Amino acid sequence: MRNLLLLQHAVEKRVKRFLSIFRRPCIQHTEAWLEGVEGHFPVFVVDDGEPKKFIVPLRYLGHPPFLRLLEAAAEEFGFDQPGVLLIPCRAREIQAILL
Incomplete structure (x- = not known):
């Protein structure tokens, strides 16, 4: 249990750090880094009680x-x-962003 909590804490720190990188004024550097990145990840939104799945390219x-x-x-x-x-x-909203 302790190891799981330590792992969760480490992941949370890395995600927060990852998000803080994108908030910095050097977003152009970040976009250049993501330019050659390939791959996708799934996200769900709940619209009128119905879950809808979107496959988002990593560059987003x-x-x-x-x-x-x-x-x-x-x-x-x-x-x-x-x-x-x-x-x-x-x-x-997510469709408008992904277009």
């Missing part, structure tokens, strides 16, 4: 509108969400 981790959604998710649900990341927004 450098986009300020998507970062605001991640910050909202961290504030509402914390850093210990089990399973797929749940983002507190409507489907049309």
Whole structure:
């Protein structure tokens, strides 16, 4: 149990540090770093009681509108969400960002 708590704390610190990097004024450097990154990750939104799944390209981790959604998710649900990341927004909001 203690090891699990230590691991959780370490992951939370790294996620907070990761998010703080994107809040810095050097966002252009971050976007350049993400330019060649390939891959995707799933997120869920709950729209009118129905969960909807979106597959998000990793390059969106450098986009300020998507970062605001991640910050909202961290504030509402914390850093210990089990399973797929749940983002507190409507489907049309994330669709507008991903277009």
